[in-house]
Amino acid sequence: MTETNVKPFNLDFDLVTGLSKSTKSTKRHLSKMKGMYADDAAFAAAVQSGDPLVYEFYELDLPETSGNLLFGTSIVYPGKVGNEYYMTKGHFHTILETGEVYYCLSGEGAMLLENPEGDWDLQRFIPGQAVYVPPRYAHRSINLGTEPLVTFFTFRADAGHDYGTIETKGYRKLVIEKDGKPEIIDNPKWK
Amino acid sequence: MTETNVKPFNLDFDLVTGLSKSTKSTKRHLSKMKGMYADDAAFAAAVQSGDPLVYEFYELDLPETSGNLLFGTSIVYPGKVGNEYYMTKGHFHTILETGEVYYCLSGEGAMLLENPEGDWDLQRFIPGQAVYVPPRYAHRSINLGTEPLVTFFTFRADAGHDYGTIETKGYRKLVIEKDGKPEIIDNPKWK
Ligand SMILES: [Mn+2]
Ligand SMILES: [Mn+2]
Numbered sequence: 001m002t003e004t005n006v007k008p009f010n011l012d013f014d015l016v017t018g019l020s021k022s023t024k025s026t027k028r029h030l031s032k033m034k035g036m037y038a039d040d041a042a043f044a045a046a047v048q049s050g051d052p053l054v055y056e057f058y059e060l061d062l063p064e065t066s067g068n069l070l071f072g073t074s075i076v077y078p079g080k081v082g083n084e085y086y087m088t089k090g091h092f093h094t095i096l097e098t099g100e101v102y103y104c105l106s107g108e109g110a111m112l113l114e115n116p117e118g119d120w121d122l123q124r125f126i127p128g129q130a131v132y133v134p135p136r137y138a139h140r141s142i143n144l145g146t147e148p149l150v151t152f153f154t155f156r157a158d159a160g161h162d163y164g165t166i167e168t169k170g171y172r173k174l175v176i177e178k179d180g181k182p183e184i185i186d187n188p189k190w191k
Numbered sequence: 192m193t194e195t196n197v198k199p200f201n202l203d204f205d206l207v208t209g210l211s212k213s214t215k216s217t218k219r220h221l222s223k224m225k226g227m228y229a230d231d232a233a234f235a236a237a238v239q240s241g242d243p244l245v246y247e248f249y250e251l252d253l254p255e256t257s258g259n260l261l262f263g264t265s266i267v268y269p270g271k272v273g274n275e276y277y278m279t280k281g282h283f284h285t286i287l288e289t290g291e292v293y294y295c296l297s298g299e300g301a302m303l304l305e306n307p308e309g310d311w312d313l314q315r316f317i318p319g320q321a322v323y324v325p326p327r328y329a330h331r332s333i334n335l336g337t338e339p340l341v342t343f344f345t346f347r348a349d350a351g352h353d354y355g356t357i358e359t360k361g362y363r364k365l366v367i368e369k370d371g372k373p374e375i376i377d378n379p380k381w382k
Pocket of ligand 1: 155
């Protein structure tokens with residue numbers, strides 16, 4: 001959208017499924033996440049046997065100015081690659097000093113956060129829990145449950161997405177299932 | 192908060208009531224809205240007979256920078272002053288060029304919007320409906336139903352609140368009940 005005067009508008013996002021009837025989502029199948037999961041053999045096998053939909057989210061088309069906000073839902077489906085839970089790619093904002101708000105509508109999971117200084121954190125998502133992603137923090141949603149993890153997010157329209165840093169370096173930490181419970185481990189692939 | 196490096200954190204907001212167990216709300220009783228409803232006699236009578244709670248909302252204490260976001264819920268209770276539905280004061284942002292996102296969690300109502308150029312709009316709130324408040328638009332939530340109207344909002348932390356313009360001039364439009372249905376009329380008190 002190039003027009004600079006935005007008019008009021010509305011959009012529906014189902015409070016349970018996160019899906020919208022009025023706009024189309026962007027879908028991420030597992031094959032688009034090559035190298036991001038620790039277990040390469042399990043990854044290859046899962047891609048081969050159907051390339052599952054791992055997550056989807058909504059992207060609005062508003063002028064990318066600092067006064068506008070983009071919003072929508074993110075839906076991470078339940079599942080694992082080896083013992084690692086389904087998750088989003090995760091990203092920094094191109095304008096690193098911009099934060100983001102996530103509000104969990106349904107499902108169970110966590111937000112994995114880390115900044116370039118090496119501080120990291122894991123914040124829990126349960127329905128009704130808001131998580132604040134401060135400026136400078138990369139953020140990735142992880143489904144730790146058996147239902148879709150649905151969050152509603154809002155961020156500055158000019159923030160931009162830097163996926164490349166995570167694609168190249170990876171996250172410092174991973175969340176895997178051990179003895180039936182989530183556990184945080186060092187990422188063996190982290191550079 | 193004066194510290195400039197914000198750490199990740201979470202806050203709970205009940206998906207039905209909007210209330211938080213971990214932080215305190217700001218409450219607006221009717222007496223704080225003198226002159227904002229059309230029917231002064233009905234207003235005075237309602238204040239005299241108990242000064243009802245009209246709405247409450249959450250205000251976060253984060254550094255007021257353009258990279259941070261403030262968020263929380265707004266809860267407008269059902270009721271009327273004369274034939275005019277319970278509503279929030281409404282405000283412009285001090286930094287007029289900043290927008291806001293509202294996502295309706297429960298209840299029924301509307302967002303009344305107007306900009307200094309005189310454009311106005313009424314956007315409906317039903318559960319699962321997101322409403323975008325573009326830069327330059329004053330915004331007021333109105334409860335048109337019989338249950339609390341609960342919305343989750345996010346806006347730039349430096350945006351600021353200009354309540355004075357609405358307190359002095361009023362809105363161009365009002366929403367009243369006529370024949371059991373909401374109707375938009377010109378505000379007789381608008382200056
Ligand atoms: Mn983001
Ligand atoms: Mn506002």
